[in-house]
Amino acid sequence: MSELTSTTAAPRNLAKTFVAMMWLGGTRGLGLLWTVVLIHQLGIGSYGLYGMAGAVTGLAGPALDNAFNVRAIRESEERFVAERTTRFLVALSLIVVGSLLISFVYFVGFGLIVAGGENMFNVVKSRLIRDGHPDKAGRIDTVKQATSVLAGCVYLVVAHAPTLLIASLMYCTPYVAAVLLSIVIVGKQRPAIPGPPRLIAALTGEMLGTMAYFQADVLFLAWLTDSTVVGYYTLASMVVVSVVSVGQAFAMTYHAPLRHADGALSAGPPLKYTLGLAAAGGILVLLIGVGLLISPAPTQLAVTMMVMSGFAALRIVSWIFQVILYNQRRDLLRLTAAVALVPLKFGLIAALVSLGSVGAGISSTVGDAVLLAVFTFALYGRKRSDGSEIHSSAYSGKDET
Numbered sequence: 001m002s003e004l005t006s007t008t009a010a011p012r013n014l015a016k017t018f019v020a021m022m023w024l025g026g027t028r029g030l031g032l033l034w035t036v037v038l039i040h041q042l043g044i045g046s047y048g049l050y051g052m053a054g055a056v057t058g059l060a061g062p063a064l065d066n067a068f069n070v071r072a073i074r075e076s077e078e079r080f081v082a083e084r085t086t087r088f089l090v091a092l093s094l095i096v097v098g099s100l101l102i103s104f105v106y107f108v109g110f111g112l113i114v115a116g117g118e119n120m121f122n123v124v125k126s127r128l129i130r131d132g133h134p135d136k137a138g139r140i141d142t143v144k145q146a147t148s149v150l151a152g153c154v155y156l157v158v159a160h161a162p163t164l165l166i167a168s169l170m171y172c173t174p175y176v177a178a179v180l181l182s183i184v185i186v187g188k189q190r191p192a193i194p195g196p197p198r199l200i201a202a203l204t205g206e207m208l209g210t211m212a213y214f215q216a217d218v219l220f221l222a223w224l225t226d227s228t229v230v231g232y233y234t235l236a237s238m239v240v241v242s243v244v245s246v247g248q249a250f251a252m253t254y255h256a257p258l259r260h261a262d263g264a265l266s267a268g269p270p271l272k273y274t275l276g277l278a279a280a281g282g283i284l285v286l287l288i289g290v291g292l293l294i295s296p297a298p299t300q301l302a303v304t305m306m307v308m309s310g311f312a313a314l315r316i317v318s319w320i321f322q323v324i325l326y327n328q329r330r331d332l333l334r335l336t337a338a339v340a341l342v343p344l345k346f347g348l349i350a351a352l353v354s355l356g357s358v359g360a361g362i363s364s365t366v367g368d369a370v371l372l373a374v375f376t377f378a379l380y381g382r383k384r385s386d387g388s389e390i391h392s393s394a395y396s397g398k399d400e401t
Contacts, residue, residue, distance in 0.1 A: 007270045013253035014273065016135045020249040023138030027145045028242060034149045038167065041156040046164045049107055053168075056111025057118070058215060059208075064090055065119045066207035067194040072126050074259050074327045082192035084126055088182045089191060091119035095175065102165070110168045117175030123182045132256050134249040147174045202331045209338030213345060213367070214241075220346055221360050224353045232301040232357035237364075239288060239305065240312045243281045247316035250277060251323035263327030265379060274320050282313030300357055307361035314368040321375040330378060337374050341367050 039047045068087040072080055094116025102109025121144060122129075125137045152171040156162045194200060218237075222230045254268050261267035289306030293299065325334055345367040352359025 009253075009257075010270055010273045013132075013250060013269075016133065016253050017246060017250040020134035020138040020252075021246055023135065023142045024242070024245055024249075026142045027138070030142070030145045030149045034152060034171070037153045037156055041162055042164055042167070049164060050110075050168070052107040053111040053114065055215070056108055057114045058211060060094065060112060061115030061118050062211060063204050063207045064094070064115070065122055067200045067203040068126075069122065069129075070203055070326050070331075071194045072130050073255050073323070074263075074329070079192065080126075080130060081189050083194045084123060085186045085189045085191040086193060087119070087126070088123045088186050091116045091123060091182075092179065094119065095179070102168075106165060106168075113172055113175070117172060117178060120175060120178040120182055123185065124178055127185075129252060130255060130259075132253045134252040137252075138249075144174045144178075147177075148172070199331060202335045206331070206335040206338045209335070209342055212342045213338065216342070217345055217349060217360065217363070221349060221357075224350065225356060229300075229356045229360075232298065232304055233360045235301065236304045236308050236357065236361060240285055240308050240315075243285055243312050244315040244319065246277055246281060247274075247319035248323075250274075251320040254323070258324060258327040261327075263324050263329070265324065268324045269320055274317055277320075278313040278316040281316045282309045285309035285312040304357040304361040307358055307365060311361065311365040311368050314365065314372050318368060318372045318375050321372070321379055324379060325375065333374070333378055337371055341371055344370065 035047070038050065065087070068083055068090075071083060072087075075083070094112050096116075098109045098112030098114075098116060100109070102113065121140065125140055128137045128140075148171045151173040152167050155170045156167050159166070194203075214237075218230060218234060221233060250269055250273070257267040258264075286306055286309035289302050289304075289309060292302035292305055295302075322334065345363050348363035348366055349360050352362055355362070
């Protein structure tokens with residue numbers, strides 16, 4: 001796809017992105033409703049156990065699925081359908097293991113069931129994501145969340161003496177449908193592993209580094225400060241992550257042309273649209289922070305939100321660049337960046353601990369500035385003397401590993 005065609009397609013892709021964000025908003029709103037009902041009916045202690053299960057899900061699910069996710073975007077149709085079968089089997093294994101453990105170690109068992117269930121829905125959505133339809137994939141997520149919340153909330157409200165275990169199993173209702181749909185989608189296709197072991201390790205390690213960057217910092221901040229500071233930072237992070245998801249959705253609309261062009265920049269999102277989305281996202285978070293500042297909300301929360309407006313703008317761009325790097329097969333580059341940023345961010349949090357959540361927000365922003373600098377140099381820094389792109393083996397269809 002030429003640059004002109006890519007630019008011409010941008011308004012249509014922005015419309016699809018907007019629809020995807022509307023579905024995402026519905027999904028997150030339903031998640032908030034589930035949280036409120038769960039705490040009201042079972043208490044904060046049960047929610048704490050539920051949160052521990054969420055940590056298990058966040059660690060196991062994305063890491064085990066990342067190799068399939070990345071390769072589903074860029075590989076041939078033959079490899080895609082074969083690896084999708086293996087993706088289904090891995091997700092099913094997580095559900096089975098979690099089902100066996102949930103009666104003995106609740107948070108581990110439930111965490112694995114949800115990890116497997118979410119990865120099973122990734123199998124269901126894989127064709128839509130591969131072909132660049134975040135709006136349709138988002139609709140599936142919202143329907144899934146609505147079903148989970150409805151089943152769980154009805155049980156919690158109607159049951160005479162509801163328990164966390166049964167409520168959690170009711171929440172998992174949509175995963176049964178996902179398994180059945182995946183069986184139909186996969187059919188009789190023989191499985192294949194998602195690349196050689198070194199590549200799988202790189203893609204898995206990249207996601208582990210990313211999860212540590214996004215989630216382990218909260219635990220580190222809690223160790224250094226107190227729950228109030230962590231609460232401010234967590235709330236600001238939740239808002240920012242919701243906003244920056246626009247970058248992922250917009251990049252997804254270019255999956256097909258980027259795959260066919262081996263990640264050529266001209267086939268991806270036009271830079272002016274990428275920067276426009278980043279500016280809009282950053283300004284939105286900044287305005288939220290300003291609104292909090294002039295409201296009765298704690299000043300530390302407001303300033304943290306304002307500081308993280310920079311993080312929002314940077315992360316929107318870096319997530320779009322990351323999708324281009326997926327298709328250029330620059331896997332070791334992304335792995336190195338993801339892992340190296342963890343000690344940098346933790347060191348900054350420790351150095352700025354006296355600033356509380358504001359210091360954590362500064363750390364996140366600085367870390368993402370470094371990440372974007374690495375991605376920018378990788379994409380735009382390697383030019384010939386005549387200004388044209390260098391097409392190395394990273395662009396030739398061969399994995400970097």
